[in-house]
Amino acid sequence: MKRTALLIAEQLYRWGIRHLFGIPGKPVVPFILAAEDSGITFVLSRHEGGAGYEAAGYAMQARGLGAAVGTSGPGATNMLTAAAQAKASGIPVLFFTGHPSAASTGKPQGQDSSAFGTDTEALFKPVTKFSAQVERADQVGPMLLHAVKMAVEGVPGPVHLSIPADVLMAEAEPFSYAMPQPDVTYSLRINEFPTAAASAKRPVLLLGKGVHTSSAYAEVRACAELYQLPVMTTPGGKGTFPDDHPLSLGAFGLGGTERAHAYIEQGTDLLIVCGSSLSDMSVAGWKPEHYPERIIHFDARQHVTGMSFPGPSLTIAGDLRLNLQQLLRLEAVPASPADLPAVQQPEDRRGGRWLSAGSVMDVLNERLPDRAFIYGDDGSHTFYAIQRYIVREPGHFFFDDVFGAMGHGIGYAVGAAFADPDADIVCLTGDGCMFMHGAEVSTAVSGGAALLFIVINNQALDMVDKGMKVNIGRAAGTTYEKPLHATSFAESLGADAYRIDSEDGLRSVMKNLFPLKQTTVLEVMTDPDEIPPTMRRG
Incomplete structure (x- = not known):
């Protein structure tokens, strides 16, 4: 038997986490000390929101899990915006928050985070993929595993566990879990892609943040080169394709390049979307008279497809990288070289004071x-x-x-x-x-x-x-x-x-x-x- 705080910390270490970001408070002190004892460096952030952001950046750079901890009450609520940002960005972050005492739940407690107080479990639900309060020591292992499964499956995202101080101090049977591996699927409809792409006269490939999430950089480049597809990114998709590549149009949407907008204004008969919900930020400046005649939409989130443009749409659901790998195994239909607008240098629209x-x-x-x-x-x-x-x-x-x-x-x-x-x-x-x-x-x-x-x-x-x-x-x-x-x-x-x-x-x-x-x-x-x-x- 071991204290649950130590069991959690040891499991996080086995999952590759080496830094825990947060700010101490009495209910979470056992967890922070256990993390240090397990080889995880505790990083004292200056605000719990900053801790949540740091855990997300850690996860992005490490291509793994991030973890942040905040105490009960305001320590937890300070991390809500960071959780919402991680969810919007598709980043697997574990948010741990405290509660004074499970045994005293229902009685008046300072910084009560149960349903009788701040109810952090409920507060985190809209901004995470899973949120729960752990009531007993024997629940810690299964709930931690479930939370991480939720964090990495489908589109990754944050999860939240509120663990009372007395539960962290209680003992439980040791547990050890392998890192959950999400099921990856591809769509049989990928077979329809080669003919559609090759028959298009003015196609364009639009890359969103989902390319970052799936690390499909090599696959989107190979697809663009194979089918000679002009490529533009959403603002959030910046960095998914080399800007100096001959097929690159730069970014479209809010703050996009003149070259990308010039291409769209000449009309497109096929829009191929990879990993973007096509929000208003991504399609800013796309006028109705220039809407694409047809859309092929690669995305793990079927609910976002077919929402932004009218007209026929082919949804290719499942893992983006796997779908593109399957596509590249198919026999390609010969495509004509892309005709791209000339590169235009943006002007500095300034008022004359200071640096542009x-x-x-x-x-x-x-x-x-x-x-x-x-x-x-x-x-x-x-x-x-x-x-x-x-x-x-x-x-x-x-x-x-x-x-x-x-x-x-x-x-x-x-x-x-x-x-x-x-x-x-x-x-x-x-x-x-x-x-x-x-x-x-x-x-x-x-x-x-x-x-x-x-x-x-x-x-x-x-x-x-x-x-x-x-x-x-x-x-x-x-x-x-x-x-x-x-x-x-x-x-x-x-x-x-x-x-x-x-x-x-x-x-x-x-x-x-x-x-x-x-x-x-x-x-x-x-x-x-x-x-x-x-x-x-x-």
């Missing part, structure tokens, strides 16, 4: 190594990268264009740096995001993590500011009366920091940064009047 955020991306193209992993936060700063940053190595650029929690990219990058300390991890964020979760820079510094934060500072909440000004004629509540001085803030947290206001200055500072050796913050002062690429909407 668009030109910052051009410098990053020069100075960031191809091997760098970019975690884009939510804001105009990353949409400039969607349009202008050139990804040459698939699987090295990550961004969410659906849920869009500001500041999550900061935590994702920190977690990624803990998961892969030898990698060059870069977070592209903004001043608004830094106001929300910038304290996690301290988590990176304290953990000795080597990563680079590039803070695009235009002293405003840029996307909503420009949206209000352009569409309404005025803005309110979008600019900071006392703007962030990210350099001073970062230095106060122990990071190396530089304030930059010119392209030459940025080039100079970045010249000798790689390989990264410590936590570094580059605050880039940009023109607050520049019009961002996000102004393109349908």
Whole structure:
């Protein structure tokens, strides 16, 4: 017999988890100590939301599970947004929260997380794939296994277990489980693809985040080359296909490239979608007169197919990577070379003050190594990268264009740096995001993590500011009366920091940064009047 806290920690270690992110509180102390005793490093985050984001970034970089812990009551509720972001991004994260005492449930308790109090089990249900409170020690093993099965099956996602302190301290029979392996299936309808693709006169392949989830980078490239398919990504699909490939049109949708939009405006008779729900962010600017004549939609989530465009649609359900592998085994029908629009260089639509955020991306193209992993936060700063940053190595650029929690990219990058300390991890964020979760820079510094934060500072909440000004004629509540001085803030947290206001200055500072050796913050002062690429909407 062993204490359940130790049994959980030992099982997490067997499943490959080496870091646990969170903030201590009395109900979860037994679990944190057990994790340390089991070889798992506890990382003290600066906010439970940051811990949840860090666990997600850890899972993404490690291509495995992430784990975060928060105490009962507010510690748990602080992680809700991180859980929702992980669900939107398809990331398997285990969220552990506490409860004062199972034996005293029903009696008044401080930070009660049962159905008599905050009811964290219920709160986490809409933002996870599974949420439960463990009532007894003998339930711990089966419920932990079930939670992880739910986290990795189908489209991966977060799960939540609320475990009372007395259950963590109780003893139970030891258990040991192999890592659950999700069933992967492919569709027999894949046989219809070759003829449909080869007969299309103006096809296009649209890649979403699902390509990241399934790691189907080689398969989508082989499919595009075999059938000579022009390729564009959604904003969230950025990084799934090389931007410098001859078949690449860049990104479509919000903040997309002129080249991708020019191709669509000439009409398409076949849209092939891989791993995208086709949200309004992904199809922004796609006018009804240019809707595709037919759609082939690869996705594990059948409920998202056939929802965004009218017309006939062929759903190819199941695992994206396996379906594409099956497709590549079929005899291909000869296809004609794709006719693509000329490459168009985007203009810097600025008001004349300070550095252009668009030109910052051009410098990053020069100075960031191809091997760098970019975690884009939510804001105009990353949409400039969607349009202008050139990804040459698939699987090295990550961004969410659906849920869009500001500041999550900061935590994702920190977690990624803990998961892969030898990698060059870069977070592209903004001043608004830094106001929300910038304290996690301290988590990176304290953990000795080597990563680079590039803070695009235009002293405003840029996307909503420009949206209000352009569409309404005025803005309110979008600019900071006392703007962030990210350099001073970062230095106060122990990071190396530089304030930059010119392209030459940025080039100079970045010249000798790689390989990264410590936590570094580059605050880039940009023109607050520049019009961002996000102004393109349908």
